[in-house]
Amino acid sequence: MTIAPGAVPAKRPAIMSNRWQEDWSALANPALRTQPLDALKYIPLSATDPQSYVSLGVTLRERFESSDAAGFGVNNVAGDSYLLQRLQFHVDVHFNSEWEFFTQLEDVRAYGKNIVTPVDKNPLDLRLAFLAYVKSFDAGTFKARVGRQDFLFDLQRFVSSRDGPNVRQSFDAIWADWETGPWRFIGFVSQPVQYSDVNPFDDTSNSHFRFHTLRVERHVLGTNELSAYYSLYQRDNASYLDARGSEHRNVFDARFAGAMNRFDWDLEAMGQTGTVGPKDIRAWAAGSRVGYTFSHTTWTPRIGVQVDAASGDRHPGDGTLGTFNPLFPNGYYFTLAGFTGYTNLVHVKPSITVKPIAKLTLLAAVGFQWRATTADAIYTQPNVPIAGTAGRGSHWSGVYGQLRADYAFNPNLTGAIEAVHYQVGSAIRDAGGHNGDYVGAELKFGW
Numbered sequence: 001m002t003i004a005p006g007a008v009p010a011k012r013p014a015i016m017s018n019r020w021q022e023d024w025s026a027l028a029n030p031a032l033r034t035q036p037l038d039a040l041k042y043i044p045l046s047a048t049d050p051q052s053y054v055s056l057g058v059t060l061r062e063r064f065e066s067s068d069a070a071g072f073g074v075n076n077v078a079g080d081s082y083l084l085q086r087l088q089f090h091v092d093v094h095f096n097s098e099w100e101f102f103t104q105l106e107d108v109r110a111y112g113k114n115i116v117t118p119v120d121k122n123p124l125d126l127r128l129a130f131l132a133y134v135k136s137f138d139a140g141t142f143k144a145r146v147g148r149q150d151f152l153f154d155l156q157r158f159v160s161s162r163d164g165p166n167v168r169q170s171f172d173a174i175w176a177d178w179e180t181g182p183w184r185f186i187g188f189v190s191q192p193v194q195y196s197d198v199n200p201f202d203d204t205s206n207s208h209f210r211f212h213t214l215r216v217e218r219h220v221l222g223t224n225e226l227s228a229y230y231s232l233y234q235r236d237n238a239s240y241l242d243a244r245g246s247e248h249r250n251v252f253d254a255r256f257a258g259a260m261n262r263f264d265w266d267l268e269a270m271g272q273t274g275t276v277g278p279k280d281i282r283a284w285a286a287g288s289r290v291g292y293t294f295s296h297t298t299w300t301p302r303i304g305v306q307v308d309a310a311s312g313d314r315h316p317g318d319g320t321l322g323t324f325n326p327l328f329p330n331g332y333y334f335t336l337a338g339f340t341g342y343t344n345l346v347h348v349k350p351s352i353t354v355k356p357i358a359k360l361t362l363l364a365a366v367g368f369q370w371r372a373t374t375a376d377a378i379y380t381q382p383n384v385p386i387a388g389t390a391g392r393g394s395h396w397s398g399v400y401g402q403l404r405a406d407y408a409f410n411p412n413l414t415g416a417i418e419a420v421h422y423q424v425g426s427a428i429r430d431a432g433g434h435n436g437d438y439v440g441a442e443l444k445f446g447w
Helices: 024-028 070-076 426-430
Strands: 053-067 080-094 099-111 122-136 141-149 171-180 183-192 209-220 224-240 243-260 263-276 279-293 302-310 345-357 360-370 396-410 413-424 436-446
Touching: 024 053, 224 263, 243 279, 396 426
Parallel strands: none
Antiparallel strands: 053 080, 053 436, 080 099, 099 122, 122 141, 141 171, 171 183, 183 209, 209 224, 224 243, 243 263, 263 279, 279 302, 302 345, 345 360, 360 396, 396 413, 413 436
């Protein structure tokens, strides 16, 4: 939202997942300074321009997780219980209604975890630092950002800020978009940040890993959205079960999402071409979420069904790689347990969501999973093959049950509990795996 110079919002902003999107100029109105430390949420830089200010903020997320085994215990991986902590501090400088400089530091820790991966731990480091510009014209609004930033598309199936894992995904990028009427045009060039947990401030990006995109969006049938984009995904030293080498992947995506007459839907399809080493890429994926909300019924239940599919490599050794690359998935599109990757997959998930009270949301779901092809492996999040499953066993992967509760204690504090039980099929069991159980409990505070 672009605000005219001198104007201020009519109410306090909500705490958002992307803190740089918050507009604290509302606190230029003394009547809205109702909480402790509001003097640090809005530090004016000008006596005449309420859009000129500095805002400080903190985000703290604590999550306890317990899983009886990663990757269903294949290769005798033991169960684990641990605490994940994400602490972030930001400084948001608005020079005026057009120019903004945002910086966020983070310290991410994994306490008691047996196997620590790059998405679990990141000692003191620079997560975001970018300069943003917004300018309104009669014909539309131009926006640009330069520096270390994050971005996400749609339901974050394939391009996300990766909020599910402990370490979120950032990009060193140049981003620009133009919004006019029902249209929005976006373009960016980026190098995804690669994380290291050895020393403070050692995260880097370089030309060995690149991600560039052109995207167009249009509102149709009211506020429903139709979008499409092309991305170029390039990575040196890529490794798949049947291909290794430099990866040059062309990504073509289309999506239609919206809501009407109590129905909601989100439909997306993606095709991928290119090369990995000497092999050609021919991969695809599709995802859908459709639901109906009984808005005039007690607890406003929503009945939903989610259907997903992604290609695997049907003929290893034939010179063509069919394994789908899920790019930058968010980590919670299926569940937080990490049992399911968006590769070589057919997935059907009916669900019911209810709100017993305004602050509490409850979800119950059952997910049924198959492989698209038995020639390729069964994959866990994000696209990790389970050893011993490629070329063996049936299409059936297994079935899981998911229970989740989300509670908003107040505008600054939220909590969630999630439990998942996965009943494996014979292909995982024959590879030495077993049923999986996961429990997670989370508190998230934002100021």
